[in-house]
Each structure stands twice: as C-alpha cells, then as structure tokens.
Amino acid sequence: MFSAVVELKPPYSFERLLRRLETHPDDQLRVEPESRILKRAFRIDNRPHVVTLRFAGDLEQPRIEVETDASLSAAGQAELLATIRHMFSADVDLAPLYACMTEDKWLRPLTQHFRGLRFLLDPDLFQSMVRTIIGQQLNLAFAATLARRLLQLCGDQVVDRDGHSYLVFPTAEAIARLQVEQLRELQYSQRKAEYIIDFARAVVDGKVELDRLEQMADEEIINHLTALRGVGRWTVECLLMFGMGRPDLLPAADIGLRNGIQLVYRLEDKPDEKEIRRIGESWRPWRSYVSLYVWEAVGAVKRKESIMIQ
Secondary structure, X not given: OEEEEEEOOOOXXXXXXXXXXXXXXXXXXXXXXXXXXXXXXXEEOOEEEEEEEEEEEEOOEEEEEEEEOOOOOHHHHHHHHHHHHHHOOOOOOOHHHHHHHOOXXXXXXXXXXXXXXXXXXXXXXXXXXXXXXXXXXXXXXXXXXXXXXXXXXXXXXEEOOOOOEEEEOOOHHHHHOOOHHHHHOOOOOHHHHHHHHHHHHHHHOOOOOHHHHHHOOHHHHHHHHOOOOOOOHHHHHHHHHHHOOOOOOOOOOOHHHHHHHHHHOOOOOOOOHHHHHHHHHHHOOOHHHHHHHHHHHHHHHHOOOOOOOO
C-alpha cells in the first residue's frame, strides 16, 4: 500500500473541475462527488493500478490525498506523484493569469465565476495524441465513444477492492499491433484508423520520441509532429495544451472557442480565425488558460448555470 499528499498551488477548485467533467466525461475516471474523490487506474511499474485521489482542504488550501493498495517501487511512487502533479496542474500560479484577464472587461467576470479552474491534463503524451487524433472533426460525445471502444479493444482492465472495473489506455505497442480493419469495425474512418496506428508504430519504432518534446519550444514541436501523416497544427496545439500544459496556445480554428468568444464578448456573429487571433493577442502569455475559461463559459451555459457575463 502507498499513500501520500500532493499540495496544490491555490486557488484550486475541485467543484469547478467536477462541473467541467460533466460536459467532458472521461471513461477512465470514476467520480464520487459527495466524497470529493476521483478514482483512476494508472500504469505504474508497467502494470495497471487503481489509485484513489481525495480532494481535501478548500479553494485556498487545496491538496490531494493519494492512496493505492499497490506495492510500488520507489521509482513507481515518484512516477505516480509526478503524473498527478502534471495532470492536475498542481504548480501553475493563476495570479498572473487573473491579472491579465481583469484588464479585459469582458473576461473579468470569468475570473470570479470560475476561480480556481485549471486544466486536467492527460497523464502521458501518447494517450493525449491518440485521443486528439480520435477527436479530429468529431463532436465530443462520439469521440468519447470511439476512445472507449479503443480501450475495450486493446487496453488493460483492473478491478478495485469494491469490485469496480477500470479501463486503462492501451500502450503504443498494443495499438501498433492492430490492423486498420479492427478499428473500422468500431466505426473509425479509414483515415483515422490509419493515422492512429501509424502514430503508434512511429513511437514504437523510435521515429517519434515523445520524451524529447519537453525540451522543445512550441513551434518546434508543431513543426516536428506535423510532418507525420494525419497530424495537423490543430492536433499538435491540442497536445501542447491538454497533454503538456503549455500556457500560450490559441486554437483559433476551434469551433468551441469561436462560440465562447461570441458569447463572452457579446458579438453579433461568430468570429473567424483572423478575428480570434486579433482578440487573443491581448491574452498573451496565457492564451491557453484564457481559452479554457472561455470554453468553460460555454459549458456552464450548457449546464444551465447562472453565469455573469459583462
């Protein structure tokens, strides 16, 4: 058994994270909102283990209490804690973001309504890229369905002490062994199936070294990965935001961001990419995070929350 406490830089809103998960469900997570608990299976020491994450403290003194029945090596313990810090953006200082947003009268209300909101990042870059390729040109619900089918096809499964089953994202080796026809049977398009398998094989063959990306600048990563078949700029921007937590990306082609900017800025028409880039200039160097807050405004409206827009 292993337990530890991960301190989070305040403010951190677990409640806001739960609300975001309502419109962005993750089949790998089991949520117990009344107990402020998330349960998830992580691949540690090359084996899947269920980990309980209990959110303690409050908005200004947040922490995560980590517990697993697994017997982990010292390296596995360090890997798990580093993954959790990464996933929950534990070390991000929101103060300069809020200072930037309060300079804009349209964004200012979001800093109060969504105070403590952070990215919940993918635990590793391979999973992040595959999920992003799956999501290309699809709505969230169908993309989630396809991702779940992939996990059921070649991912692992682990059961906790209460008998609950958890899916674990497939390894690159498991996806690399697939044939396109196997994904076509799951309603993947021909191209999407090819792109996912090609990417997994590139990782396995060493043509793509994901560990090297952390040392590279954003544009360098974009140029490096868009050389792969089926990987465009939008795909890599999503990897940078949701896989790496890079703070200054602006996915100007994203339809959700277009909707959000129209809502927040009270625009008559949906802005095009050029207009989004113009508006987004004042968001530097926090364009990823401002985008998150703008997206969340759309999600809040969908959930019928009463939000304050200027």
